[in-house]
Amino acid sequence: MSQAIRYARYGGPEVLTLDDVPLPDPGPGQVRVAVRAAGVNGIDWKLRRGFVDRGQLSAGPAGVGVEFAGTVDALGAGVGTGTGTAVDLGAGAGGWRVGQAVFGRVLSGAVATHVPADVGNLLAMPAWLSFEQAAALPVAVDTAWRTLRELDVKEGHTLLIHAVAGGVGLVAAQLARARGVRVVGTASPARHDFLRELGVRPVEYGGDGGDGGDGGDGGDGMAGRVRAAAPEGVDAVLDASGRDVLAMSVELAGGPDRVVTIADGRAAEYGVRFSRGTGGPPLAEVFADVLPLLERGALRVPIERTFPLERTADAHRLSEEGHLLGKIVITVP
Template sequence: MPKAARFSRYGGPEVLTVEEVPLPEPGRGQVRVAVAAAGVNAIDWKIRSGFFAGSDAPDEPQGTGFDLAGTVDAVGEGVRSLRPGTAVFGKAATGAVATHALADADGLVAKPDWLSFPLAAGLPVVAETAYRTLRDLGLRAGHTLLIHAVSGGVGLVAAQLALSRGATVIGTASRGHHDFLTELGVRPVEYGEGLLERVRGVTDSVDLVLDAAGRDVLGLSVELTGDPDRVLTIADGNAGAHGVRFSGGGPDAAPLPEVFAEVLPMLESGALRLPIQQTFPLERIADAHRLSEDGHGRGKIVIEVG
Protein backbone atom coordinates (compact mmCIF):
# COMPACT_ATOMS: atom_id res chain seq x y z
CA MET A 1 0.00 0.00 0.00
CA PRO A 2 1.16 3.57 -0.65
CA LYS A 3 2.18 5.52 2.44
CA ALA A 4 2.26 9.21 3.28
CA ALA A 5 3.32 11.41 6.19
CA ARG A 6 0.26 13.32 7.38
CA PHE A 7 -1.15 15.32 10.27
CA SER A 8 -4.76 15.76 11.42
CA ARG A 9 -4.15 18.55 13.94
CA TYR A 10 -1.69 21.40 14.26
CA GLY A 11 1.12 21.14 16.73
CA GLY A 12 4.68 19.92 17.22
CA PRO A 13 6.45 17.24 15.18
CA GLU A 14 4.66 14.56 17.19
CA VAL A 15 1.41 15.22 15.26
CA LEU A 16 3.01 13.68 12.15
CA THR A 17 2.20 10.06 11.41
CA VAL A 18 2.99 7.77 8.48
CA GLU A 19 -0.22 6.17 7.22
CA GLU A 20 -1.36 3.86 4.46
CA VAL A 21 -3.29 5.88 1.88
CA PRO A 22 -5.03 5.22 -1.43
CA LEU A 23 -2.88 5.47 -4.54
CA PRO A 24 -3.41 9.05 -5.83
CA GLU A 25 -4.65 9.42 -9.41
CA PRO A 26 -3.31 12.27 -11.55
CA GLY A 27 -5.79 14.82 -12.87
CA ARG A 28 -5.52 16.83 -16.04
CA GLY A 29 -2.06 18.31 -16.43
CA GLN A 30 -0.69 16.22 -13.57
CA VAL A 31 1.61 13.24 -13.18
CA ARG A 32 2.04 10.75 -10.37
CA VAL A 33 5.59 10.40 -9.09
CA ALA A 34 7.00 7.35 -7.32
CA VAL A 35 8.97 9.34 -4.78
CA ALA A 36 12.62 8.48 -4.17
CA ALA A 37 13.39 11.45 -1.90
CA ALA A 38 11.69 14.55 -0.51
CA GLY A 39 13.15 17.77 0.83
CA VAL A 40 12.30 19.38 4.18
CA ASN A 41 11.89 23.16 4.32
CA ALA A 42 10.99 25.61 7.08
CA ILE A 43 7.64 26.25 5.41
CA ASP A 44 6.74 22.58 6.06
CA TRP A 45 6.92 22.78 9.83
CA LYS A 46 5.38 26.25 9.90
CA ILE A 47 2.31 24.85 8.13
CA ARG A 48 2.26 21.77 10.39
CA SER A 49 2.48 23.94 13.53
CA GLY A 50 -0.54 26.02 12.48
CA PHE A 51 1.47 29.20 11.89
CA PHE A 52 -0.72 30.11 8.91
CA ALA A 53 -3.95 28.48 10.14
CA GLY A 54 -7.21 30.24 10.79
CA SER A 55 -8.81 27.33 12.66
CA ASP A 56 -8.02 24.90 15.45
CA ALA A 57 -7.56 21.90 13.15
CA PRO A 58 -7.40 21.12 9.45
CA ASP A 59 -10.66 20.04 7.86
CA GLU A 60 -9.07 16.75 6.78
CA PRO A 61 -5.66 15.04 7.12
CA GLN A 62 -2.90 17.01 5.44
CA GLY A 63 0.26 15.82 3.75
CA THR A 64 3.58 17.56 4.25
CA GLY A 65 6.41 18.66 2.00
CA PHE A 66 6.72 20.38 -1.37
CA ASP A 67 10.05 19.20 -2.78
CA LEU A 68 10.38 15.78 -4.38
CA ALA A 69 12.47 13.70 -6.72
CA GLY A 70 11.50 10.38 -8.21
CA THR A 71 10.16 8.64 -11.30
CA VAL A 72 6.96 9.37 -13.19
CA ASP A 73 4.70 6.30 -13.02
CA ALA A 74 1.41 7.68 -14.36
CA VAL A 75 0.36 10.72 -16.40
CA GLY A 76 -2.93 12.57 -16.48
CA GLU A 77 -4.93 13.85 -19.41
CA GLY A 78 -3.20 16.47 -21.51
CA VAL A 79 0.35 15.70 -20.39
CA ARG A 80 2.68 15.37 -23.37
CA SER A 81 6.02 16.49 -21.92
CA LEU A 82 6.58 13.57 -19.52
CA ARG A 83 6.25 9.81 -19.80
CA PRO A 84 6.21 6.99 -17.24
CA GLY A 85 9.75 6.05 -16.35
CA THR A 86 11.13 9.60 -16.60
CA ALA A 87 13.25 10.68 -13.63
CA VAL A 88 12.12 14.11 -12.44
CA PHE A 89 12.36 16.59 -9.57
CA GLY A 90 10.32 19.63 -8.61
CA LYS A 91 7.34 20.69 -6.54
CA ALA A 92 4.49 18.43 -5.50
CA ALA A 93 0.81 19.36 -5.74
CA THR A 94 0.15 17.05 -2.76
CA GLY A 95 2.38 16.13 0.17
CA ALA A 96 5.81 15.19 -1.14
CA VAL A 97 6.77 13.06 1.87
CA ALA A 98 5.06 9.93 0.61
CA THR A 99 5.72 6.88 -1.50
CA HIS A 100 3.61 8.45 -4.29
CA ALA A 101 2.69 12.10 -4.88
CA LEU A 102 0.94 14.16 -7.51
CA ALA A 103 2.62 17.06 -9.26
CA ASP A 104 1.70 19.47 -12.02
CA ALA A 105 3.72 18.51 -15.07
CA ASP A 106 4.93 22.10 -15.51
CA GLY A 107 6.22 22.07 -11.91
CA LEU A 108 8.74 19.33 -12.69
CA VAL A 109 12.13 19.24 -14.38
CA ALA A 110 13.81 16.19 -15.92
CA LYS A 111 16.56 14.95 -13.59
CA PRO A 112 19.95 14.54 -15.26
CA ASP A 113 21.75 11.25 -14.61
CA TRP A 114 24.61 12.94 -12.74
CA LEU A 115 22.25 14.45 -10.13
CA SER A 116 21.36 12.17 -7.21
CA PHE A 117 17.76 11.82 -6.08
CA PRO A 118 18.48 13.15 -2.54
CA LEU A 119 20.23 16.28 -3.81
CA ALA A 120 17.57 16.81 -6.48
CA ALA A 121 14.88 16.61 -3.78
CA GLY A 122 16.64 19.31 -1.77
CA LEU A 123 16.76 21.83 -4.59
CA PRO A 124 13.36 23.11 -5.80
CA VAL A 125 12.16 25.40 -2.99
CA VAL A 126 15.57 26.77 -2.02
CA ALA A 127 16.76 27.31 -5.60
CA GLU A 128 13.53 28.98 -6.72
CA THR A 129 13.42 31.17 -3.60
CA ALA A 130 17.05 32.24 -3.98
CA TYR A 131 16.64 32.98 -7.69
CA ARG A 132 13.37 34.90 -7.15
CA THR A 133 14.60 37.01 -4.25
CA LEU A 134 17.78 38.06 -6.07
CA ARG A 135 15.60 38.98 -9.05
CA ASP A 136 13.24 41.01 -6.90
CA LEU A 137 16.11 42.77 -5.12
CA GLY A 138 17.57 43.76 -8.48
CA LEU A 139 21.00 42.32 -7.72
CA ARG A 140 23.72 43.40 -10.14
CA ALA A 141 27.48 42.95 -10.49
CA GLY A 142 29.29 45.21 -8.04
CA HIS A 143 26.55 45.12 -5.39
CA THR A 144 27.32 44.14 -1.81
CA LEU A 145 24.63 41.75 -0.55
CA LEU A 146 24.08 40.85 3.10
CA ILE A 147 22.28 37.52 3.68
CA HIS A 148 20.92 36.69 7.12
CA ALA A 149 21.09 32.90 7.78
CA VAL A 150 23.47 32.36 4.90
CA SER A 151 24.29 28.74 5.89
CA GLY A 152 20.71 27.53 5.34
CA GLY A 153 19.52 26.17 2.01
CA VAL A 154 18.15 29.43 0.60
CA GLY A 155 21.08 31.42 1.93
CA LEU A 156 23.70 29.13 0.44
CA VAL A 157 22.13 29.04 -3.02
CA ALA A 158 21.47 32.80 -3.02
CA ALA A 159 25.05 33.51 -1.92
CA GLN A 160 26.60 31.37 -4.65
CA LEU A 161 24.29 32.74 -7.36
CA ALA A 162 25.13 36.29 -6.26
CA LEU A 163 28.86 35.59 -6.26
CA SER A 164 28.65 34.09 -9.76
CA ARG A 165 26.97 37.30 -10.93
CA GLY A 166 29.79 39.49 -9.66
CA ALA A 167 28.41 40.59 -6.27
CA THR A 168 30.17 40.68 -2.92
CA VAL A 169 28.37 38.58 -0.29
CA ILE A 170 28.41 38.99 3.48
CA GLY A 171 26.48 36.43 5.51
CA THR A 172 25.41 35.96 9.11
CA ALA A 173 26.05 32.48 10.49
CA SER A 174 27.21 30.75 13.63
CA ARG A 175 30.96 30.41 14.07
CA GLY A 176 31.04 26.72 13.14
CA HIS A 177 30.05 27.52 9.54
CA HIS A 178 32.56 30.30 8.91
CA ASP A 179 35.36 28.20 7.38
CA PHE A 180 32.98 26.58 4.89
CA LEU A 181 31.46 29.93 3.95
CA THR A 182 34.90 31.47 3.46
CA GLU A 183 35.73 28.61 1.06
CA LEU A 184 32.69 29.59 -1.01
CA GLY A 185 33.78 33.23 -1.15
CA VAL A 186 31.30 34.56 1.44
CA ARG A 187 32.48 36.98 4.13
CA PRO A 188 30.91 35.48 7.28
CA VAL A 189 29.95 37.44 10.39
CA GLU A 190 28.51 36.04 13.59
CA TYR A 191 24.94 37.01 14.32
CA GLY A 192 23.72 38.39 17.66
CA GLU A 193 24.40 41.50 19.67
CA GLY A 194 26.85 43.86 17.97
CA LEU A 195 25.97 42.63 14.47
CA LEU A 196 25.70 46.15 13.03
CA GLU A 197 29.27 46.96 14.05
CA ARG A 198 30.59 43.61 12.81
CA VAL A 199 29.03 44.11 9.36
CA ARG A 200 30.43 47.63 9.15
CA GLY A 201 33.79 46.18 10.12
CA VAL A 202 33.96 44.09 6.92
CA THR A 203 32.40 46.47 4.38
CA ASP A 204 32.02 50.18 3.76
CA SER A 205 28.45 49.82 2.53
CA VAL A 206 25.62 47.32 2.06
CA ASP A 207 23.52 47.71 -1.07
CA LEU A 208 20.97 44.92 -0.55
CA VAL A 209 19.79 42.59 2.24
CA LEU A 210 18.08 39.20 2.02
CA ASP A 211 16.66 38.07 5.36
CA ALA A 212 16.24 34.29 5.48
CA ALA A 213 16.42 34.19 9.28
CA GLY A 214 13.41 36.08 10.66
CA ARG A 215 15.33 36.98 13.82
CA ASP A 216 14.34 40.63 14.21
CA VAL A 217 17.06 41.95 11.91
CA LEU A 218 14.94 44.13 9.61
CA GLY A 219 15.49 47.42 11.46
CA LEU A 220 19.23 46.85 11.42
CA SER A 221 19.08 45.91 7.73
CA VAL A 222 17.24 49.10 6.78
CA GLU A 223 19.81 51.10 8.73
CA LEU A 224 22.64 49.43 6.80
CA THR A 225 21.11 50.01 3.34
CA GLY A 226 19.40 53.33 4.09
CA ASP A 227 16.29 52.23 2.17
CA PRO A 228 13.64 49.63 3.07
CA ASP A 229 13.14 48.91 -0.66
CA ARG A 230 16.63 47.41 -0.64
CA VAL A 231 15.67 44.84 1.99
CA LEU A 232 13.59 41.71 1.38
CA THR A 233 12.57 38.99 3.85
CA ILE A 234 11.24 35.47 3.40
CA ALA A 235 11.05 34.80 7.14
CA ASP A 236 9.80 37.80 9.14
CA GLY A 237 6.04 38.39 9.25
CA ASN A 238 6.68 41.83 10.75
CA ALA A 239 8.08 43.14 7.46
CA GLY A 240 5.36 45.75 6.97
CA ALA A 241 6.26 47.53 10.21
CA HIS A 242 9.67 48.30 8.69
CA GLY A 243 8.40 49.07 5.19
CA VAL A 244 10.19 45.96 3.95
CA ARG A 245 8.91 43.58 1.29
CA PHE A 246 7.93 40.02 2.23
CA SER A 247 8.40 37.43 -0.51
CA GLY A 248 6.48 34.18 -0.27
CA GLY A 249 6.45 33.02 -3.87
CA GLY A 250 2.90 32.29 -5.01
CA PRO A 251 2.09 34.02 -8.31
CA ASP A 252 5.51 35.70 -8.26
CA ALA A 253 7.39 32.39 -8.23
CA ALA A 254 10.05 31.94 -10.88
CA PRO A 255 9.44 29.11 -13.42
CA LEU A 256 11.55 26.10 -12.45
CA PRO A 257 12.96 25.56 -15.97
CA GLU A 258 14.26 29.15 -15.87
CA VAL A 259 15.74 28.66 -12.41
CA PHE A 260 17.50 25.42 -13.26
CA ALA A 261 18.81 26.67 -16.58
CA GLU A 262 21.22 28.64 -14.37
CA VAL A 263 21.49 26.38 -11.32
CA LEU A 264 22.07 22.95 -12.89
CA PRO A 265 25.19 23.87 -14.91
CA MET A 266 26.67 25.44 -11.77
CA LEU A 267 25.95 22.30 -9.76
CA GLU A 268 27.40 20.00 -12.40
CA SER A 269 30.61 22.04 -12.67
CA GLY A 270 31.01 22.35 -8.90
CA ALA A 271 30.52 26.12 -8.97
CA LEU A 272 27.50 25.67 -6.64
CA ARG A 273 27.51 23.44 -3.58
CA LEU A 274 24.51 22.48 -1.47
CA PRO A 275 25.46 20.13 1.37
CA ILE A 276 22.93 17.61 2.66
CA GLN A 277 22.88 18.12 6.41
CA GLN A 278 21.18 14.80 7.19
CA THR A 279 18.88 12.21 5.62
CA PHE A 280 16.03 10.38 7.35
CA PRO A 281 13.77 7.48 6.32
CA LEU A 282 10.07 8.20 5.77
CA GLU A 283 9.17 6.80 9.19
CA ARG A 284 11.33 9.44 10.90
CA ILE A 285 9.69 12.50 9.36
CA ALA A 286 9.00 13.89 12.86
CA ASP A 287 12.73 13.80 13.67
CA ALA A 288 13.48 15.59 10.41
CA HIS A 289 11.03 18.36 11.34
CA ARG A 290 12.62 18.64 14.80
CA LEU A 291 16.05 19.11 13.28
CA SER A 292 14.74 21.71 10.82
CA GLU A 293 13.02 23.67 13.60
CA ASP A 294 16.18 23.61 15.68
CA GLY A 295 17.94 25.67 12.99
CA HIS A 296 21.68 26.36 12.82
CA GLY A 297 22.18 23.61 10.22
CA ARG A 298 24.12 23.77 6.98
CA GLY A 299 22.35 22.95 3.73
CA LYS A 300 19.37 20.62 3.37
CA ILE A 301 17.49 17.94 5.30
CA VAL A 302 16.16 15.16 3.06
CA ILE A 303 13.75 12.26 3.48
CA GLU A 304 14.82 9.14 1.56
CA VAL A 305 11.67 7.28 0.60
CA GLY A 306 12.46 4.70 -2.07
Protein backbone atom coordinates in the same frame (compact mmCIF):
# COMPACT_ATOMS: atom_id res chain seq x y z
CA MET B 1 -2.01 1.59 -1.42
CA SER B 2 0.38 4.45 -0.77
CA GLN B 3 1.87 5.89 2.41
CA ALA B 4 2.11 9.53 3.44
CA ILE B 5 3.28 11.57 6.40
CA ARG B 6 0.30 13.55 7.68
CA TYR B 7 -1.03 15.44 10.70
CA ALA B 8 -4.62 15.77 11.91
CA ARG B 9 -4.00 18.62 14.38
CA TYR B 10 -1.52 21.44 14.75
CA GLY B 11 1.41 20.92 17.07
CA GLY B 12 4.98 19.72 17.41
CA PRO B 13 6.66 16.94 15.46
CA GLU B 14 4.84 14.35 17.56
CA VAL B 15 1.58 15.05 15.65
CA LEU B 16 3.08 13.55 12.47
CA THR B 17 1.93 10.05 11.55
CA LEU B 18 2.81 7.64 8.74
CA ASP B 19 -0.56 6.68 7.26
CA ASP B 20 -1.72 4.20 4.66
CA VAL B 21 -3.68 6.17 2.06
CA PRO B 22 -5.28 5.36 -1.31
CA LEU B 23 -2.88 5.51 -4.25
CA PRO B 24 -3.46 8.99 -5.74
CA ASP B 25 -4.55 9.30 -9.37
CA PRO B 26 -2.88 11.99 -11.51
CA GLY B 27 -5.32 14.57 -12.82
CA PRO B 28 -5.29 16.25 -16.24
CA GLY B 29 -1.89 17.79 -16.90
CA GLN B 30 -0.31 15.81 -14.06
CA VAL B 31 1.90 12.80 -13.55
CA ARG B 32 2.08 10.57 -10.50
CA VAL B 33 5.59 10.35 -9.09
CA ALA B 34 6.95 7.44 -7.05
CA VAL B 35 8.90 9.53 -4.55
CA ARG B 36 12.49 8.59 -3.74
CA ALA B 37 13.42 11.67 -1.70
CA ALA B 38 11.76 14.82 -0.36
CA GLY B 39 13.28 18.03 0.96
CA VAL B 40 12.50 19.59 4.34
CA ASN B 41 11.88 23.33 4.56
CA GLY B 42 10.91 25.79 7.25
CA ILE B 43 7.44 26.19 5.75
CA ASP B 44 6.78 22.50 6.49
CA TRP B 45 6.93 22.83 10.27
CA LYS B 46 5.42 26.33 10.27
CA LEU B 47 2.35 24.90 8.55
CA ARG B 48 2.31 21.92 10.91
CA ARG B 49 2.37 24.20 13.94
CA GLY B 50 -0.41 26.37 12.53
CA PHE B 51 1.79 29.45 12.15
CA VAL B 52 0.67 29.70 8.52
CA ASP B 53 -2.96 28.60 8.47
CA ARG B 54 -4.08 27.80 4.94
CA GLY B 55 -7.14 25.95 6.22
CA GLN B 56 -5.36 22.72 5.34
CA LEU B 57 -7.05 20.75 8.14
CA SER B 58 -10.61 21.69 7.20
CA ALA B 59 -11.04 18.59 5.02
CA GLY B 60 -9.11 16.15 7.21
CA PRO B 61 -5.43 15.24 7.78
CA ALA B 62 -2.90 17.31 5.85
CA GLY B 63 0.25 16.13 4.10
CA VAL B 64 3.69 17.68 4.51
CA GLY B 65 6.49 18.59 2.15
CA VAL B 66 6.63 20.69 -1.01
CA GLU B 67 9.64 19.38 -2.96
CA PHE B 68 10.62 15.92 -4.12
CA ALA B 69 12.51 13.72 -6.56
CA GLY B 70 11.49 10.33 -7.92
CA THR B 71 10.31 8.52 -11.02
CA VAL B 72 7.16 9.00 -13.09
CA ASP B 73 4.71 6.27 -12.11
CA ALA B 74 1.59 7.17 -14.13
CA LEU B 75 0.46 9.80 -16.64
CA GLY B 76 -2.67 11.93 -16.34
CA ALA B 77 -4.93 12.99 -19.20
CA GLY B 78 -3.18 15.15 -21.78
CA VAL B 79 0.32 14.10 -20.69
CA GLY B 80 2.45 11.70 -22.67
CA THR B 81 4.54 11.22 -25.75
CA GLY B 82 4.88 14.43 -27.69
CA THR B 83 3.28 16.64 -25.01
CA GLY B 84 4.47 20.15 -25.71
CA THR B 85 4.62 21.21 -22.08
CA ALA B 86 6.84 18.29 -21.24
CA VAL B 87 9.26 19.11 -24.04
CA ASP B 88 9.39 22.75 -22.94
CA LEU B 89 10.33 21.71 -19.42
CA GLY B 90 13.16 19.47 -20.43
CA ALA B 91 11.47 16.07 -20.59
CA GLY B 92 13.00 15.45 -23.99
CA ALA B 93 11.61 15.07 -27.47
CA GLY B 94 9.44 12.12 -26.47
CA GLY B 95 7.64 13.94 -23.67
CA TRP B 96 7.05 12.57 -20.19
CA ARG B 97 7.19 8.80 -19.80
CA VAL B 98 6.70 6.24 -17.06
CA GLY B 99 9.98 5.43 -15.34
CA GLN B 100 11.54 8.83 -16.04
CA ALA B 101 13.53 10.40 -13.20
CA VAL B 102 12.11 13.81 -12.25
CA PHE B 103 12.17 16.44 -9.53
CA GLY B 104 9.90 19.33 -8.71
CA ARG B 105 7.45 20.84 -6.25
CA VAL B 106 3.84 20.59 -5.11
CA LEU B 107 1.67 22.64 -2.74
CA SER B 108 1.85 19.88 -0.11
CA GLY B 109 2.15 16.12 0.35
CA ALA B 110 5.62 15.50 -1.06
CA VAL B 111 6.69 13.40 1.95
CA ALA B 112 4.94 10.26 0.76
CA THR B 113 5.57 7.21 -1.37
CA HIS B 114 3.54 8.70 -4.25
CA VAL B 115 2.52 12.26 -5.16
CA PRO B 116 0.60 13.75 -8.13
CA ALA B 117 2.35 16.77 -9.63
CA ASP B 118 1.54 19.30 -12.34
CA VAL B 119 3.98 18.95 -15.22
CA GLY B 120 4.51 22.72 -15.11
CA ASN B 121 6.21 22.25 -11.74
CA LEU B 122 8.31 19.30 -12.85
CA LEU B 123 11.74 18.90 -14.39
CA ALA B 124 13.57 15.95 -15.88
CA MET B 125 16.37 14.92 -13.52
CA PRO B 126 19.87 14.88 -15.04
CA ALA B 127 21.78 11.63 -14.64
CA TRP B 128 24.55 13.41 -12.72
CA LEU B 129 22.15 14.28 -9.87
CA SER B 130 21.14 11.83 -7.15
CA PHE B 131 17.54 11.71 -5.94
CA GLU B 132 18.64 13.17 -2.59
CA GLN B 133 20.47 16.04 -4.24
CA ALA B 134 17.61 16.78 -6.63
CA ALA B 135 15.02 16.79 -3.83
CA ALA B 136 17.02 19.47 -2.00
CA LEU B 137 16.94 21.91 -4.91
CA PRO B 138 13.50 23.25 -5.96
CA VAL B 139 12.61 25.48 -3.00
CA ALA B 140 16.10 26.77 -2.20
CA VAL B 141 17.03 27.45 -5.82
CA ASP B 142 13.70 28.99 -6.81
CA THR B 143 13.57 31.22 -3.72
CA ALA B 144 17.17 32.37 -4.02
CA TRP B 145 16.86 33.09 -7.74
CA ARG B 146 13.58 34.98 -7.23
CA THR B 147 14.74 37.13 -4.32
CA LEU B 148 17.98 38.11 -6.04
CA ARG B 149 15.91 39.33 -8.96
CA GLU B 150 13.63 41.27 -6.61
CA LEU B 151 16.64 42.91 -4.96
CA ASP B 152 18.18 43.63 -8.38
CA VAL B 153 21.73 43.08 -7.12
CA LYS B 154 24.39 43.66 -9.75
CA GLU B 155 28.10 43.24 -10.21
CA GLY B 156 29.98 45.38 -7.70
CA HIS B 157 27.12 45.48 -5.18
CA THR B 158 27.41 44.15 -1.63
CA LEU B 159 24.64 41.82 -0.45
CA LEU B 160 24.03 40.92 3.20
CA ILE B 161 22.31 37.54 3.73
CA HIS B 162 20.97 36.57 7.14
CA ALA B 163 21.11 32.80 7.75
CA VAL B 164 23.54 32.40 4.87
CA ALA B 165 24.38 28.80 5.86
CA GLY B 166 20.84 27.54 5.28
CA GLY B 167 19.57 26.18 1.98
CA VAL B 168 18.23 29.45 0.53
CA GLY B 169 21.10 31.48 1.93
CA LEU B 170 23.78 29.24 0.46
CA VAL B 171 22.22 29.21 -2.99
CA ALA B 172 21.62 32.96 -2.97
CA ALA B 173 25.20 33.60 -1.89
CA GLN B 174 26.67 31.43 -4.64
CA LEU B 175 24.39 32.83 -7.36
CA ALA B 176 25.28 36.34 -6.26
CA ARG B 177 29.00 35.57 -6.25
CA ALA B 178 28.70 34.13 -9.76
CA ARG B 179 27.29 37.52 -10.83
CA GLY B 180 30.17 39.48 -9.34
CA VAL B 181 28.36 40.51 -6.15
CA ARG B 182 30.19 40.77 -2.82
CA VAL B 183 28.41 38.72 -0.14
CA VAL B 184 28.43 39.16 3.63
CA GLY B 185 26.47 36.58 5.62
CA THR B 186 25.43 35.96 9.22
CA ALA B 187 25.96 32.41 10.46
CA SER B 188 27.23 30.42 13.42
CA PRO B 189 31.03 30.34 13.75
CA ALA B 190 31.14 26.60 12.94
CA ARG B 191 30.07 27.47 9.37
CA HIS B 192 32.54 30.28 8.74
CA ASP B 193 35.35 28.26 7.16
CA PHE B 194 32.96 26.67 4.66
CA LEU B 195 31.47 30.07 3.82
CA ARG B 196 34.90 31.54 3.19
CA GLU B 197 35.53 28.75 0.68
CA LEU B 198 32.50 30.07 -1.23
CA GLY B 199 33.83 33.63 -1.17
CA VAL B 200 31.40 34.80 1.52
CA ARG B 201 32.50 37.16 4.28
CA PRO B 202 30.99 35.51 7.39
CA VAL B 203 29.72 37.45 10.39
CA GLU B 204 28.73 35.90 13.72
CA TYR B 205 25.03 36.23 14.46
CA GLY B 206 23.54 38.01 17.44
CA GLY B 207 24.33 41.10 19.46
CA ASP B 208 26.50 39.04 21.80
CA GLY B 209 26.91 35.88 19.72
CA GLY B 210 24.59 33.95 22.00
CA ASP B 211 21.07 33.96 20.58
CA GLY B 212 21.42 30.40 19.33
CA GLY B 213 20.21 30.96 15.78
CA ASP B 214 21.68 31.39 12.33
CA GLY B 215 20.07 34.76 11.78
CA GLY B 216 20.73 37.35 14.44
CA ASP B 217 19.01 39.40 17.13
CA GLY B 218 19.40 42.77 15.47
CA GLY B 219 21.77 44.08 18.19
CA ASP B 220 24.38 46.79 17.65
CA GLY B 221 27.14 44.22 18.02
CA MET B 222 26.14 42.38 14.88
CA ALA B 223 25.56 45.60 12.95
CA GLY B 224 29.05 46.68 13.86
CA ARG B 225 30.48 43.37 12.70
CA VAL B 226 28.63 43.70 9.39
CA ARG B 227 30.03 47.20 8.88
CA ALA B 228 33.51 45.91 9.62
CA ALA B 229 33.09 43.07 7.12
CA ALA B 230 31.64 45.42 4.49
CA PRO B 231 33.42 48.78 4.86
CA GLU B 232 32.15 49.70 1.39
CA GLY B 233 28.57 49.56 2.72
CA VAL B 234 25.61 47.26 2.13
CA ASP B 235 23.50 47.68 -1.01
CA ALA B 236 20.83 45.06 -0.32
CA VAL B 237 19.75 42.56 2.36
CA LEU B 238 18.10 39.16 2.09
CA ASP B 239 16.67 37.94 5.39
CA ALA B 240 16.30 34.16 5.42
CA SER B 241 16.39 33.94 9.22
CA GLY B 242 13.27 35.69 10.54
CA ARG B 243 15.13 36.42 13.79
CA ASP B 244 14.31 40.09 14.33
CA VAL B 245 16.90 41.56 11.98
CA LEU B 246 14.70 43.80 9.82
CA ALA B 247 15.23 47.11 11.64
CA MET B 248 18.98 46.64 11.53
CA SER B 249 18.81 45.53 7.90
CA VAL B 250 16.87 48.62 6.83
CA GLU B 251 19.44 50.81 8.55
CA LEU B 252 22.38 49.02 6.94
CA ALA B 253 20.86 49.03 3.44
CA GLY B 254 19.69 52.65 3.64
CA GLY B 255 15.98 51.98 3.25
CA PRO B 256 13.28 49.29 3.32
CA ASP B 257 13.10 49.05 -0.47
CA ARG B 258 16.54 47.39 -0.43
CA VAL B 259 15.50 44.61 1.98
CA VAL B 260 13.59 41.39 1.25
CA THR B 261 12.60 38.77 3.81
CA ILE B 262 11.33 35.24 3.29
CA ALA B 263 11.02 34.46 6.99
CA ASP B 264 9.74 37.42 9.06
CA GLY B 265 5.96 37.87 9.10
CA ARG B 266 6.36 41.41 10.48
CA ALA B 267 7.83 42.70 7.22
CA ALA B 268 5.02 45.22 6.69
CA GLU B 269 5.81 46.90 10.02
CA TYR B 270 9.17 47.89 8.59
CA GLY B 271 8.02 48.61 5.03
CA VAL B 272 9.97 45.56 3.84
CA ARG B 273 8.85 43.19 1.10
CA PHE B 274 7.92 39.66 2.11
CA SER B 275 8.78 37.46 -0.87
CA ARG B 276 6.39 34.58 -1.48
CA GLY B 277 6.74 31.71 -3.93
CA THR B 278 3.72 32.74 -6.00
CA GLY B 279 3.64 34.36 -9.39
CA GLY B 280 7.31 33.78 -10.02
CA PRO B 281 8.97 32.38 -13.15
CA PRO B 282 8.48 28.72 -14.04
CA LEU B 283 11.00 26.24 -12.70
CA ALA B 284 12.26 25.60 -16.21
CA GLU B 285 13.41 29.22 -16.54
CA VAL B 286 15.10 29.19 -13.15
CA PHE B 287 16.91 25.89 -13.65
CA ALA B 288 18.00 26.72 -17.18
CA ASP B 289 20.22 29.28 -15.45
CA VAL B 290 21.16 27.19 -12.41
CA LEU B 291 21.66 23.61 -13.63
CA PRO B 292 24.85 24.43 -15.60
CA LEU B 293 26.34 25.92 -12.43
CA LEU B 294 25.43 22.78 -10.47
CA GLU B 295 26.83 20.45 -13.12
CA ARG B 296 30.25 22.06 -13.18
CA GLY B 297 30.42 22.39 -9.40
CA ALA B 298 30.12 26.18 -9.32
CA LEU B 299 27.06 25.84 -7.08
CA ARG B 300 26.85 23.47 -4.12
CA VAL B 301 23.84 22.62 -1.96
CA PRO B 302 25.12 20.49 0.93
CA ILE B 303 22.81 17.97 2.57
CA GLU B 304 23.05 18.36 6.34
CA ARG B 305 21.40 15.00 7.06
CA THR B 306 19.01 12.43 5.63
CA PHE B 307 16.20 10.63 7.48
CA PRO B 308 14.05 7.69 6.39
CA LEU B 309 10.34 8.30 5.82
CA GLU B 310 9.31 6.86 9.18
CA ARG B 311 11.60 9.35 10.97
CA THR B 312 10.15 12.49 9.42
CA ALA B 313 9.33 13.82 12.90
CA ASP B 314 13.06 13.75 13.76
CA ALA B 315 13.81 15.63 10.54
CA HIS B 316 11.30 18.31 11.53
CA ARG B 317 12.87 18.61 14.99
CA LEU B 318 16.27 19.20 13.46
CA SER B 319 14.84 21.76 11.04
CA GLU B 320 13.23 23.69 13.88
CA GLU B 321 16.45 23.69 15.91
CA GLY B 322 18.39 25.41 13.12
CA HIS B 323 22.22 25.39 12.98
CA LEU B 324 22.00 23.75 9.55
CA LEU B 325 24.44 23.70 6.69
CA GLY B 326 22.31 23.27 3.58
CA LYS B 327 19.24 21.02 3.52
CA ILE B 328 17.60 18.12 5.31
CA VAL B 329 16.24 15.34 3.08
CA ILE B 330 13.75 12.53 3.68
CA THR B 331 14.50 9.29 1.83
CA VAL B 332 11.67 7.02 0.69
CA PRO B 333 12.14 3.28 0.11
